[in-house]
Amino acid sequence: MENDLLSEIILDQIADAVIYADRSGEIARWNRASVAMFGFPSEEALGQRLDLIIPEHLRAPHWRGFDAAMSTGVLKLQGRPTLTRALHKSGRKLYVEMTFALVKGVDGDVLGSVAMARDVTERIERERSATRAA
Template identity: 75%
Template sequence: MEGKSRLAERILDQVADAVVYTDCSGAIIRWNRASATLFGYSPEEALGQSLDLIIPEHLRASHWGGFNAAVTRGALKLQGRPTLTRAAHKSGRKLYVELTFAIVKSDNEKVLGSVAMARDVTERVERERAGRDQPPVPL
């Protein structure tokens, strides 16, 4: 049987959702295959970079305020509930992503960083918005 850490790496690389782990400064430490597919950056391009890589400029101030507060408190306001937000693809295309976050702690409760799981929901959101723009169908 494979070692636990190797198995964990295989799981992370084979899940369909993007998994992005950052240290407490917001530097990207883990970037799985789905992250590369979703955001367009290879691991070599993303690792060590700031999360600003995928955060649209107009959302950065609010993101960093929430990120820093969560890392300082060691807790999230969202408590694992999914949230819809915008993200940026390497090509410049804007995405809608559904994210869940967690604070990662050591055995002695020291905050090590944060992890986000993301999935692309751009098609769904655009379809819903297009449907709202349509006039009601007469009966």
């Protein structure tokens, strides 16, 4: 099997959402798990800015960090998972654990950013309920 085809098959069968955005923040890759998690079919997500899944109150800090990473080639989180909020197509807010990586070309230039996301809404809500009950 050709490596590019195998890579696409693997990417589409990963259980976590994988989102690739170019330097301008436009979504260029949206795997099957992204569709399931965020509710937007690929046809709707591709070509849209990341604001599609970022709650309004988090957009300004997100873009500050994104733009800094695109210009410096350095991520503040350096691949460490972070808990954040995201938007589902229905408007419902999700808790997601995300990791980010810069995607660099063979010349070292930053091409964009890739994020892997896992929906942890149920776990967070369970933990909060247990804390309130205690």
